[in-house]
Amino acid sequence: MEIARNSDAIPLHRxxxxxxxxxxxxxxxxxxxxFLLPWGIGFLCLSLGPILWSLYLSFTDFDLLTAPExxxxxxxxxxxxxxxxxxTSVKVTFVYVLFSVPLKLAFALVVAMVLNRGIRGLPLxxxxxxxxxxxxxxxxxxxLWRQLFAGNGxxxxxxxxxxxxxxxxISNPNYSLWTLIILAVWQxxxxxxxxxxxxxxxxADVYEAAxxxxxxxWRQFARITVPLLTPVIFFNAVIQTIDAFKTFTPAFIxxxxxxxxxxxxxxxxxxxxxxxxxxxxxxxxxxxxxVLLIIIALFTAFAFLTSRYWVHYDE
Amino acid sequence: MINLxxxxxxxxxxxxxxxxxxxxxATARAAATRLRLIYWGGQARAEKTGKASQLFSDRTGxxxxxxxxxxxxxxxxxxxxxxxxxxPDIVQMDYRYIAEYASRQVIxxxxxxxxxxxxxxxxxxxxxxxxxxxxxxxxxxxxxxSVANIVNTAVFEKAGITLPANGFTYAQLYEYxxxxxxxxxxxxxxxxxxxxxxxQMLESxxxxxxxxxxxxDGQLGFDVDDAKEWFILWSKLREAGVCVTAEDNAxxxxxxxxxxxxxxxxxxxxxxxxxxxxxxxLMQDRLALAPYPLISVDATGGQYRKPSMFFSIARSSRxxxxxxxxxxxFISDPEAAKVLGTERGIPCSExxxxxxxTTLTPLxxxxxxxxxxxxxxxxxxxxxxxxxxxxxxxxxxxxxxxxVAFGMEKPENAGEMFVQQATELLxxx
Numbered sequence: 001m002e003i004a005r006n007s008d009a010i011p012l013h014r015x016x017x018x019x020x021x022x023x024x025x026x027x028x029x030x031x032x033x034x035f036l037l038p039w040g041i042g043f044l045c046l047s048l049g050p051i052l053w054s055l056y057l058s059f060t061d062f063d064l065l066t067a068p069e070x071x072x073x074x075x076x077x078x079x080x081x082x083x084x085x086x087x088t089s090v091k092v093t094f095v096y097v098l099f100s101v102p103l104k105l106a107f108a109l110v111v112a113m114v115l116n117r118g119i120r121g122l123p124l125x126x127x128x129x130x131x132x133x134x135x136x137x138x139x140x141x142x143x144l145w146r147q148l149f150a151g152n153g154x155x156x157x158x159x160x161x162x163x164x165x166x167x168x169x170i171s172n173p174n175y176s177l178w179t180l181i182i183l184a185v186w187q188x189x190x191x192x193x194x195x196x197x198x199x200x201x202x203x204a205d206v207y208e209a210a211x212x213x214x215x216x217x218w219r220q221f222a223r224i225t226v227p228l229l230t231p232v233i234f235f236n237a238v239i240q241t242i243d244a245f246k247t248f249t250p251a252f253i254x255x256x257x258x259x260x261x262x263x264x265x266x267x268x269x270x271x272x273x274x275x276x277x278x279x280x281x282x283x284x285x286x287x288x289x290x291v292l293l294i295i296i297a298l299f300t301a302f303a304f305l306t307s308r309y310w311v312h313y314d315e
Numbered sequence: 316m317i318n319l320x321x322x323x324x325x326x327x328x329x330x331x332x333x334x335x336x337x338x339x340x341a342t343a344r345a346a347a348t349r350l351r352l353i354y355w356g357g358q359a360r361a362e363k364t365g366k367a368s369q370l371f372s373d374r375t376g377x378x379x380x381x382x383x384x385x386x387x388x389x390x391x392x393x394x395x396x397x398x399x400x401x402x403p404d405i406v407q408m409d410y411r412y413i414a415e416y417a418s419r420q421v422i423x424x425x426x427x428x429x430x431x432x433x434x435x436x437x438x439x440x441x442x443x444x445x446x447x448x449x450x451x452x453x454x455x456x457x458x459x460x461s462v463a464n465i466v467n468t469a470v471f472e473k474a475g476i477t478l479p480a481n482g483f484t485y486a487q488l489y490e491y492x493x494x495x496x497x498x499x500x501x502x503x504x505x506x507x508x509x510x511x512x513x514x515q516m517l518e519s520x521x522x523x524x525x526x527x528x529x530x531x532d533g534q535l536g537f538d539v540d541d542a543k544e545w546f547i548l549w550s551k552l553r554e555a556g557v558c559v560t561a562e563d564n565a566x567x568x569x570x571x572x573x574x575x576x577x578x579x580x581x582x583x584x585x586x587x588x589x590x591x592x593x594x595x596x597l598m599q600d601r602l603a604l605a606p607y608p609l610i611s612v613d614a615t616g617g618q619y620r621k622p623s624m625f626f627s628i629a630r631s632s633r634x635x636x637x638x639x640x641x642x643x644x645f646i647s648d649p650e651a652a653k654v655l656g657t658e659r660g661i662p663c664s665e666x667x668x669x670x671x672x673t674t675l676t677p678l679x680x681x682x683x684x685x686x687x688x689x690x691x692x693x694x695x696x697x698x699x700x701x702x703x704x705x706x707x708x709x710x711x712x713x714x715x716x717x718x719v720a721f722g723m724e725k726p727e728n729a730g731e732m733f734v735q736q737a738t739e740l741l742x743x744x
Contacts, residue, residue: 064398065419085710151562171565173721256568257387258709261561262717277391279706 058287063280075287086288088263089271095177096267097244100184105236108188112195113225126193133189141183142253146170149179170254173264180250180265191236198232199225230311238303245296248273268292349378350638353396354407354624355389357571357593360658367651371644377637387569397421397629404632405641408454408625410445414699417448422627423635424451425642432639434647437665445622445696454625455642458660461618461686461693462515462607463588464507469600470582474498482606482692484614485548492557495582506557507583508575509564511549512716514708516585519607519617520545522694533701535737543730546719550726561720571597588685589623589660592678604685606692616694620686623660661686703740711736 024030033040058075062068079086115125135141148154151168159166169175202225210220226233248269251259257274259266272292276285354364361383368379382403384392390412396402408416416422429435429452435443439459446454471478474494483491491506510516518528527536552558559580567573576584577597584594588604595602607617626645628638644651649670652662657679662668668683675683715733718724724732 064394065416065421150566168562168566171562173565173717173723254568256570256573258568258713260568260713260717261565262721262723263714274710277394278709280394 054286054289057283058290060283062282062286064282065280068283071283075284076291078284079287079291085263085266085271089259089266089268092177092264092266093245093247093268096181096184096247097241100181101237101240101244103181104185104188104240105191105233107185108192108236109195109229109233111188112192112199115192115196116199126196129192130189132187135187139249139253142250145179145183145250146254171261173260173262176254176261176264180247180254183250184244184247191240194232194236195229198229202228227312231313234303234307234311238300241299241303242296245292245299348376348634348637349380350405350634350641351380351382351403352405352641353382353384353389353393353403355386356383356407357385359593359596363655363658366654367645368641370648370650370654371641374644375637375640377634377641379641385570397631400631402629402631404629404634404638406627406629407457408627410621410625410699411704413446413454413625413627414448415702416627417451417453420630422453423630423632424453425455425628425639426452428636428639432636433643436647438646439663439665441620441696442622442663446625448699454622454627455646456622456625456660456663457645458589458623458657458662459620459686460587460589460623460660460682461620461689462519463586463591463604463685464607465576465584465586465591465594466603466605467576467582467598467600468603470495470500470504473500478603478605481690482609484609484612485552488552488557488608489555491582492555496556502579504579505559505575505581507552507559508567508581508585509549509553509558509561509716509720510585511546511553511558511720512713513585514704514712515587516607517545517712518697520548520610522619522697523610523614523617525616527697529697529700529704531698534741535734537734539730539734541730542733543727546716546726546729546733549716550719553720561717561722564720565717587623588682589657591682592656592658595678604681606689609692615691618689618692619694619696620689621696622663657682701741703737703743707737707740711740 025034057068059070059072060068061071061074111129115122115129119125132141149169150156150171153170155169156166167175169179206224206228207220210224215223246269247267251265251267251270252273255261255265255270257270257278259270259274268288269292272285272288275281275288352364352368354360356364361381364383365381368381372378389407393402393406402421406422408422413422417424425433433455435455439456442456442459443452446452446456466478468478471491474491475498476491476494479487488506495504495506514528521528521537521541524541526541530536549558553561558564559575563578563580564575566578567575571577571590571593574584574586574594575581576594583605585607586594591602591604609617626642628635628642632638645655646662647664647667649667652667652671653674655662656671657675661683662671671679711733715724715729715736719726719729
């Protein structure tokens with residue numbers, strides 16, 4: 001807008017405006033809107049349109065083959081009163097989010113602090129540790145994970161060295177979700193990069209002053225590093241929580257879309273996918289999608305509302 | 316597959332570009348000489364179908380564009396294309412879905428083409444009946460098959476067992492397990508995969524008891540006691556080490572590659588007879604076919620010959636008569652039959668079978684002999700299942716059988732759970 005207003009200074013422009021009166025396309029704002037148009041059309045047609053359409057569909061019974069039929073709030077009522085599978089999927093997803101996000105952040109912070117000590121070849125390590133984040137959502141990694149944690153997989157071959165006969169982690173309902181939490185923690189690269197940048201921002205003289213006052217490493221960590229890092233922790237926590245709620249690929253690949261064994265990998269998004277594309281209940285799936293949006297929004301709002309009590313921004 | 320899809324996408328885009336560039340009315344005529352065919356299947360089926368399509372093009376000048384997907388992706392893709400008004404001309408249909416697609420007016424009755432473009436002379440009557448919904452013909456069977464156990468003969472030979480020609484009973488499974496143990500087979504291979512969550516095994520078992528999976532009016536054809544006995548039967552097989560462990564069985568997630576027989580965990584794998592060829596392509600050990608287990612030596616009616624799959628024509632097709640021509644070519648042309656073989660099941664036309672006899676491979680011959688030699692264990696084909704059948708299988712039966720296998724639920728309670736969940740899904744529609 002600032003730039004647009006400055007363009008008033010161009011003489012030619014002013015002259016035309018004086019002689020013929022203002023036209024919609026010659027006003028300074030118009031140029032801005034015209035430049036926005038490609039994005040605007042894309043947003044309206046490809047984002048906002050489908051979003052509103054799915055809101056409408058969430059109140060209908062729609063099987064893709066016949067026209068949607070309005071059924072009011074029946075989808076939402078069923079979800080919260082009669083759908084045990086929905087409850088299972090919520091439980092699986094919450095366990096996943098509550099364990100994978102803190103563990104991943106803690107791991108990312110530890111590695112970031114080690115890398116921050118100024119070791120040689122830092123760019124190389126940074127790239128290597130970041131790599132799993134890039135690969136994480138890929139099909140190949142999910143297949144690799146299946147091989148690692150299968151009954152005769154690499155993990156059990158390693159345990160066998162110590163005389164331990166491990167179960168088939170990936171296909172046992174007691175452990176399968178945990179293998180996916182480990183997969184999430186392994187992809188600590190992107191929060192680690194952000195932590196590393198945050199650690200670099202903390203001035204060294206603060207630590208020096210603390211050292212002179214006799215603060216040990218643990219005290220320095222608790223009283224200097226963590227408080228000064230809270231904005232970064234906050235950012236990472238919000239982003240990673242949203243990401244964790246949306247996890248789909250590993251569960252889909254490892255269970256071949258079934259969410260099994262015994263629904264132990266029935267993530268929310270996987271259940272949504274099954275309803276939509278397995279059983280063609282587009283209306284119900286749309287309602288599920290909106291409830292997920294609300295759940296994520298609530299978590300994010302909670303994080304933002306409490307942030308003023310624990311996030312310390314630089315003055 | 317990725318390459319193929321990529322190329323197809325490119326062709327679509329190129330096609331749209333051409334359409335826009337040459338908008339002169341000629342495009343409507345051009346569309347009539349190009350058919351789109353979609354089917355599920357593996358690489359072998361894709362190659363055979365592609366060759367047959369090419370033969371058809373050479374002869375008629377009508378181009379056929381093939382698109383194939385795995386079974387689990389197929390129905391999603393098809394429904395999306397139909398919803399987008401972009402359905403292919405010819406779609407492969409399954410017995411499970413044909414009634415649903417017919418009732419939703421997605422596919423076309425083919426009766427008007429019979430004797431015209433569609434040559435059904437000498438076509439098996441039961442296979443024609445199998446493609447009918449409400450008295451009208453909606454799908455042309457591409458081959459007959461029946462359920463069958465895929466047998467790893469190498470394992471049985473090592474254990475010193477000769478398989479009875481006319482099948483075996485559930486009781487005999489225990490004897491096999493004993494012989495397996497005595498022979499000290501490598502890797503502790505078990506007799507059979509855990510089929511407690513296998514819909515077709517359950518159906519075959521119910522039919523031998525005079526029951527059915529579903530009645531003609533789309534209700535459950537069995538009661539709580541039947542289901543309970545089923546889960547108890549398999550719990551005993553599991554405890555005795557006859558079938559594979561719950562953990563191993565849960566690794567089989569639907570693809571043939573992860574099945575227990577291919578993984579070397581079981582010597583018997585319940586599936587469909589036409590898949591013998593596909594399984595053999597994945598394994599070194601020689602494979603054979605055997606019927607599903609009998610509940611007693613004199614049990615009858617457990618199995619049936621069914622259309623393994625159909626070709627149907629989309630109502631939205633703008634080239635219906637050309638599509639009917641292609642259907643006829645696939646089922647009755649001797650040249651096409653030689654290319655297609657028995658990969659989709661035993662051809663239903665008498666003249667095609669005669670033409671094929673000399674060119675069959677031993678595996679194809681085994682399939683043909685199996686389906687034609689089932690004898691008294693063959694019963695009538697059941698009515699096509701209700702819409703919810705797929706979900707009852709994938710969601711309720713699989714899940715409950717796993718709960719029992721992992722000891723999270725007692726088999727005594729599983730029967731009631733299954734009937735209750737299945738009934739709820741049936742009423743939900």
